[in-house]
Amino acid sequence: MGDAANTPAEAERYAIGISFGNSCSSIARISPEGKAEVIANEEGDRQIPSILSYIDGEEYHGTQAKAQLIRNGTNTVAYFRDFLGKEFKSIDPTPCHQSAHPQQKDATVAFTVRDTASETPNTITVSEITTRHFQRLRRSATDFLGKDVNAAVITVPTDFTDAQREALVASAKAAGLDVLQLIHEPVAAVMAYDARPEATVTDKLVVVADFGGTRSDVAVVASRGGMYTILATAHDYELGGATLDQIIIDHFAKEFMKKHKTDPRENARGLAKLKLECEATRKALSLSSNAQLSIESLVDGVDYGSTVNRTRFELLAGKVFSQFTGLIEQVVKKAELDVLDIDEVIFSGGASHTPKLASLASNIFPETTKILAPASSTTAINPSELSARGAAFQASLVQEFEHEDIEQSIHPMVTVTPHLTKAIGVEFTSQTETTFQPLLGAETALPARRIAQYFAPKEGGDVLVRVCEGAREIKVTKPEPKAKEDKPAADEDDSDFDSEDEEEEDIREIVWKTEKPVAELAVKGVKADGKIEVMVHVNPDLGLQIAVREVGSQNAVRGAVNGSA
């Protein structure tokens, strides 16, 4: 070929979304039909445990490695995500109790495992472990897609520091994955729902409850015109699926002790077996009302088998459940909002499959709030797959971009924007009352533009459009006095009677009040049964451009209010 054609073409970029969790990781892509698709690895797992295990120099990954926790715990590395890019003194090694223990090495964390055929163990830094984990994920994706996967969008928790991000990017790079962008897990979850073809762009406030294997993170996300802003976050590093597993472990351990007088939890291998099986049992309880447990040779060669039903589990786990819901309530308060403000609750993470969590959440929030969990909504996406799907969607969006383009786009110059403190809307006055209809909600990122159509008065004529700032108030109506008498009795009852309780509580509702009028426009000579279209455009400097026109005619009024800044 000619000289010019001799230069090899740059390898085509193929990006996937990766959700990298402490306990499990997922890989996803956008299928040619435009749907997010979580990729199964060689073993058919879509939630691939983030665990690596070594026997005689052979590396095991995922479910196979997880099974090694019982017999080969010291050469198995698990729960390492949160150690990445951190100093030894600031990590919590509790989850690694049964696997290789983290150690200090220079400024980072390392594990000592026998990863080669030789007897002498090697010290491997957490970055190296992460690289190996990513290599396996990349290979799975490449095998599944038949194309060389060389780029990724990875999700991280909202509290990931810059050092952690850098370490993660470096590890992925070493595994041959070009990290296009790191995105926050709760936002990825919201986007996974918004990326569905049937979804429409609406202004909403979303609570994303991410209940993972070892930690829980809850965030309030304002979604305004498809742009997301995190308003508040709350984390609990000790609450997660493992906490629920512990309840089942304790339950079965007690049952075992009654029969055999030995505590299986005191034997390391017994505890490991019990833990693995109880996790499976807990997951089974999310799907059916009964679940079995059977372990061969739990301790002293005794086989053990038993069943547990969901009601019993829910009774035992009541306290832990309230911790989960407490976290949700806490974050709503932190965002200076009321539960009535929340339009959607998205359940994410493995532990979110638990049906009780969804039903408890629906008790906290009003009926109008959508609870997106598999137990309460048939259209809900599998909570374990949410972040990976969101990441895949973002990957498909930025795949074609140059690195420089992405960097410029996620630069604070672009991402830090003024947000409205008060809602902007239109006031309606009739003879009896004054109502306010919000058009741009509070916490809308500027610049923003909204268009709405309102009906003109039946008889037509001149119409006034009054654009105002509004405030939301929560109106509490006292219930009937009779209900008060019943209340003490109801309190003694169990949570089963929650629904009755609710009826007797104070009736709380959102009422919009006009706070400050901004501009008034008059549209003259509107036809009877006409419609008025109002377009409000807010500049970053808080300047307003308002255009009002009658639908289907040339009759229009426009004006601008100068910004304060």
Added chain:
Amino acid sequence: MATPQVVNISLPSLPQGWAGEKDFKIVGALSGATKRNVEPVGPHFLAHARRSRHNRTFSEDERLQAQNSVKKTEVEEDDDISEDEDPMMLNREAKDWKGQDHYAVLGLKKYRWRATPEQIKRAHRKKVLRHHPDKKAAQGKGDENDSFFKCIQKATDLLLDPTRRRQFDSVDENADVDPPTKKLTGSKFYKGWGPVFVAEGRFSNKQPVPTLGDENSTQDHVETFYNFWYNVDSWRTFEYLDEDVPDDDVSRDQKRHVEKKNANARRKRKTEDVVRLRELVDECLASDERIKKFRQQARAGKDAKRLAKEEELRKAKEAKENAKAAEEKAKKDAEEAAKADREKNKKAKEAAKNASKKNKRILKGSVKDVNYFAAAGEPSAAEIDGVLTDVDLIMAKIDVDELAVLAEKLTIAGKDGAAVKTAWTGEAQRLVEAGKLKAGEAKVFA
């Protein structure tokens, strides 16, 4: 975002007495804004980033995005097939399909063997739309002549069948590029021969085919090119030129005869083609200036190496000689310097001797001049002896320089007895202080 939400509430009527300039009245301003971090994800954020990075407003951005998408579709339809039709071709008989230029029939003359099946299909459709017999009938040209339409069908059938298309391409003389007839030099060579090999390259089983390149091509490239063409693996066949095998009504022998003839003809043509191509490459190679250049370069390289070696040897030798000469010169210089030094020393010594002799004379003379410090009249022998003993003593103790100094002092003192004595006493004292003379050793000059 741009789609309006419909709210089912009616707006209030304009109250009496409301007035505003152009029906617009500012009543207040918005209360402040909080700065927050927008999450950089999602299509709407990317739109926001695009707007803020390029400083566009909503409507500008929408317009530009729309324009961009329009452009893309235009490019796709750009490569349309439209070629003029030769009236001679339109009158062709379908019977004579073997003689027709199938690409010209479909209007693909400029693509020929490069035309993709997709292009052929599109070209066929286009031609059919124009030349369909029913269309002609509708236009009133009632000649019912659908022969060109049949030509189109034949051409399409042939070109869409990969085997038959290859057979036609093999003998498609219109796609051949004739080699230059006279010897070309300089850039003309590449312009003349390049397309020839591109056209020949269409028969190669191995693709892509290396190009001829230009005068700046590397030796590697040129070698690859000629190696390729001397070992080319060609699929060119000559079945298309076969004589028609007669139908079954003729005897079997006749049929076999024709088949045999065809096979022989094909073989012959193929051999001829191989020879032709070989000669072509030979001719090109013979007039390729680059080969000469590379040979010269190689020779120059060798020569340069040899020269460099010789030069090095020569330099080493020279350096050696230089060193030797320098050494000898240094030796000679040193000897001469030593000699000169010796002579100089000798002279200096002589001078010093003379000077000290003179100084000694002055010293001795000085005491004599002042009459050996006698108060008056002739000095006694003892006095003279005492003074002279001391003078000798001091003279023996002091060196040449001090002698000169003392002589000078004494010369200044002249015949003044007291001054002479002071000079001598001073000298004796200095020698005592220096430890060269014992106190009291000099009796007169104590």
